[in-house]
Amino acid sequence: MKNKQLLFLILFTFILIQCKSQNFGLSISTIKKIESIYTKDDEIYLTKLKTESKKLADSCEKNKLNCFFDPFEKAPTFAGGINKFRELVYKNIDQTKIKKSSKARIKFSVEKNDKIADISVNSDDKDLRKEIFRVMNLDEIKNKYWQSGKISNRKVLYLFEFELEFNDKK
Numbered sequence: 001m002k003n004k005q006l007l008f009l010i011l012f013t014f015i016l017i018q019c020k021s022q023n024f025g026l027s028i029s030t031i032k033k034i035e036s037i038y039t040k041d042d043e044i045y046l047t048k049l050k051t052e053s054k055k056l057a058d059s060c061e062k063n064k065l066n067c068f069f070d071p072f073e074k075a076p077t078f079a080g081g082i083n084k085f086r087e088l089v090y091k092n093i094d095q096t097k098i099k100k101s102s103k104a105r106i107k108f109s110v111e112k113n114d115k116i117a118d119i120s121v122n123s124d125d126k127d128l129r130k131e132i133f134r135v136m137n138l139d140e141i142k143n144k145y146w147q148s149g150k151i152s153n154r155k156v157l158y159l160f161e162f163e164l165e166f167n168d169k170k
Contacts, residue, residue, distance in 0.1 A: 076110035
């Protein structure tokens with residue numbers, strides 16, 4: 001008899017838990033660099049740099065020297081790291097505006113002026129698109145904390161994308 005009562009209590013508790021209000025979980029994918037965009041001046045500068053690098057390498061080889069020349073590429077950074085960026089996006093999304101499980105793909109550029117621009121949000125859910133676009137345009141996300149990317153110490157524009165997924169936690 002006690003086993004039946006215990007089983008009934010467990011079943012009843014389980015049913016109550018399933019009937020609670022809708023709650024969403026959020027996952028944010030890795031933020032990926034899509035590409036670097038170069039202006040005509042950037043291309044001229046980088047071509048000149050490659051030519052100088054080739055001359056240096058040829059000279060080193062000819063004179064049997066050990067030389068090192070690295071036209072490094074530095075991706076844009078967000079103050080506090082990319083996880084801080086993800087945290088800001090997450091905490092600013094008003095989850096009450098999300099009515100169903102859905103996904104969104106967000107693309108944006110980090111400009112030479114250390115700000116993000118060209119924000120696009122692709123999702124089947126119109127409310128989710130509007131909410132993410134609102135969040136991405138918040139001053140603390142759009143205009144603060146970014147440091148533009150560089151190639152050989154020259155600022156360049158970078159494109160990024162990431163995906164947000166909202167899952168009903170039922």
